[in-house]
Amino acid sequence: MVGVMGPMPMTVAVYDDWLVLAVRDNCDLAPADSLAEVVTATGMPQVTGVRVDLRVAVATPATIRAVLAAEEAARRRDWRFRLNGCDTLLPLDAAAAAHDWGGGWTGIAPVRLGQPDAAGLRAGLTPPYRAFFQTAGGDMAMVGARCVEAVRRGGLAVSVATDAACALDIAQHFDHAVFSRGWRDDSEQGNLMVLCLAEAIGNAIIHGNLGMDGGLRTGRQGFERFSTLMAERLGDPARAGRRIEVSLHPHGETIRIAVRDQGDGFDDHARPDGGPSSDTMQGRGLSLMRKSARQVWYEDGGRVVVLEFAVPNQEQETAG
Amino acid sequence: MNYRMVATDGGVEVSLEGVLNFAANDDFLSMLRALSRDRPKSVIFDLSGLTGIDSVGLGLLYIAHEDIAGMGAALTLSSARDSVARLLDLTEAHKTFRVIA
Numbered sequence: 001m002v003g004v005m006g007p008m009p010m011t012v013a014v015y016d017d018w019l020v021l022a023v024r025d026n027c028d029l030a031p032a033d034s035l036a037e038v039v040t041a042t043g044m045p046q047v048t049g050v051r052v053d054l055r056v057a058v059a060t061p062a063t064i065r066a067v068l069a070a071e072e073a074a075r076r077r078d079w080r081f082r083l084n085g086c087d088t089l090l091p092l093d094a095a096a097a098a099h100d101w102g103g104g105w106t107g108i109a110p111v112r113l114g115q116p117d118a119a120g121l122r123a124g125l126t127p128p129y130r131a132f133f134q135t136a137g138g139d140m141a142m143v144g145a146r147c148v149e150a151v152r153r154g155g156l157a158v159s160v161a162t163d164a165a166c167a168l169d170i171a172q173h174f175d176h177a178v179f180s181r182g183w184r185d186d187s188e189q190g191n192l193m194v195l196c197l198a199e200a201i202g203n204a205i206i207h208g209n210l211g212m213d214g215g216l217r218t219g220r221q222g223f224e225r226f227s228t229l230m231a232e233r234l235g236d237p238a239r240a241g242r243r244i245e246v247s248l249h250p251h252g253e254t255i256r257i258a259v260r261d262q263g264d265g266f267d268d269h270a271r272p273d274g275g276p277s278s279d280t281m282q283g284r285g286l287s288l289m290r291k292s293a294r295q296v297w298y299e300d301g302g303r304v305v306v307l308e309f310a311v312p313n314q315e316q317e318t319a320g
Numbered sequence: 321m322n323y324r325m326v327a328t329d330g331g332v333e334v335s336l337e338g339v340l341n342f343a344a345n346d347d348f349l350s351m352l353r354a355l356s357r358d359r360p361k362s363v364i365f366d367l368s369g370l371t372g373i374d375s376v377g378l379g380l381l382y383i384a385h386e387d388i389a390g391m392g393a394a395l396t397l398s399s400a401r402d403s404v405a406r407l408l409d410l411t412e413a414h415k416t417f418r419v420i421a
Contacts (some may be wrong), residue, residue, distance in 0.1 A: 166343045172372050194403050195410075198374040202342045206376070220352065220383050227345035284375040284411060291410060 088113055088138065090130075096154035096250075109151045113138050116164035118173075124158070125177035131157040134164055142243065146258055146304075150247035155255075156181075157247040162209040163234055165244040171197035174246055174257075183248070183255050185312040189292075193309060196292035199285040200259040200305050201244065208261025208303065209242040210234070250311075254294065257307045265301030321370075321377075323351045331362035331393075337369035340377030340404075348380045352387055359391050368399035373407050385416060396420060 090109045091097075111131040112124030124132025130151045133143045140148075147157035156177055158170055175184075175194035184190040206212050210233040212226065233239050242262040249256045289296050293307040321344035324335045334351060338344075355363060365384070381397070388395045396418040400408055413419055 169339050169372060171374075172339070188406075191403065191406060192410075194372065195374070195407055198341060198372060198403075202374045202376060206342050220349075220387055223345060223380065223383055224349060227349055230342070230345065284378065288375060288407075288410065 088140070090148060090151045092154060093152045096152065099154060109154075111151060113140075116160045116168060118168060121158065121160075121168055121170070121173050125156060125173055127181075130155070132160070133157070134160040144243065144245050144247075144260060146260060147245050147247045150249050150258075154250050155248040157245065159243055159245045161240060162205055162242050162244055163240040165201065165205055166234065170244070170246060171201050174248075178248065178255070178257075182313075183250075183311055184309060187312075190312070192292035196289045196307055197246070197257065197259075199288050200257075200307060201246065203285055203305070204244050204259050204261035204263075206230070207266070208263030209244065210239055211263055251308075253311055254308050255311055257309070258299075258304050259307075260300070260304045263303060265303045267302065321347050323347060325351070325354065327360075328362075328364075330360065331364065332358060332360040333364045333366055335366040335369055339372040340370055340380060341372065341374040342376040344377060344380065348384075352384055355384075356387065356391070359393075361393050362396070363388050363393055364396045364398050366398050367404055368401060370400070370404045371402075373404045378407060378411060378413075381413075382416065394418065 088111050090111055092109055109130040110128050111133060112120055112129050113133050113135045114120055116132070116134045121132045123129060131147065133140065133147065135142065143159045147159045150157045156174070158174060160168065160170070171194055175197055178184050178193065179186070179190070184193050210230060212229060212233065243260070245258075245260040247258050247260075249258070286296070289305070289307060294310055295306075295308040297306050298304065299306060321336060321338040321340050323337070326333045326335070332355065334355075340348070363384075365381070385395050397408065397413065398420050400419070408414070408417075408419060
């Protein structure tokens with residue numbers, strides 16, 4: 001079973017043997033765009049064992065909504081994926097599509113799009129959704145390829161601007177999603193994950209996208225300067241608009257969580273590591289990450305930190 | 321992060337709520353300024369309302385410790401839970417702060 005996300009302003013996918021067409025509110029499909037043409041364009045006829053609802057004869061947004069609404073009423077089905085123009089669907093890759101994620105979703109992953117707030121972020125990380133992407137008008141161009149790939153492989157992802165990342169507690173929401181899907185347990189080690197994520201995200205924001213020197217945070221005067229400079233940099237649209245992206249990639253008996261920024265990067269080998277010291281006020285971040293994760297490494301010139309954790313058991317996600 | 325200050329017998333109890341991280345600078349520094357004005361004899365930070373913390377937030381606690389010690393007062397960290405308690409343990413905060421359950 002596959003779904004297809006094409007360049008057209010709509011998404012075609014398979015849900016419980018029904019063809020689902022998700023149409024953005026601003027899409028402008030001509031009445032002549034028949035379902036058959038859409039199916040041909042997206043390659044859906046190659047999918048076997050899928051029953052296409054040919055009653056959706058003309059694929060205008062209004063028609064699709066009306067048909068799905070009628071189906072929902074008639075079949076008493078909870079169409080949890082609302083075609084409200086704030087969501088999209090991504091196809092899972094072959095390996096992920098073969099996995100039973102539960103919840104009745106086959107081969108596709110719903111993604112929440114829109115302006116960032118806590119409710120949207122929480123919803124985007126709650127089944128059946130697998131991601132929250134901050135977008136303007138559903139434009140996925142600003143979302144990094146690593147996030148899309150994570151979702152297609154059955155993982156999770158968040159992509160938001162820096163100013164939004166400062167206002168949202170991404171680490172807590174992401175950690176909760178990882179726990180609820182069985183990728184971490186309630187052990188002492190498992191509970192360190194949220195600390196690890198908080199460090200990685202904080203570093204990406206402060207040192208990555210805002211380009212601030214951690215050495216400022218020495219003593220009260222240093223923190224006063226740090227606070228002032230942080231406010232100034234968040235007031236710069238170019239910096240505040242840089243992306244913070246968190247993506248989870250299932251990888252055998254481990255998960256890999258990547259935190260990506262759009263800063264200048266750094267030389268990993270020159271990075272100071274103060275260790276979990278009780279007498280220094282900085283330099284603990286990397287040490288905490290290394291204490292929590294099985295492995296930590298950097299990619300893309302220091303713009304991506306990858307945290308690898310062991311999965312408690314191989315069943316992984318079953319709650320879907 | 322939000323905070324609430326309550327005067328006690330010669331001291332102050334400060335309840336911290338929310339997430340103590342890089343985004344909490346302004347509120348935390350505002351609280352420290354208020355403490356500097358009042359110059360209490362003892363300060364208790366009630367951390368039971370904190371849901372998260374990072375190393376920047378931990379650094380803020382160390383700065384508070386320095387400030388309060390400079391006033392001749394003592395800082396006690398109280399009722400940390402979950403990830404906040406774990407971070408305090410990992411970083412051996414008890415060597416610097418008085419930590420109570």
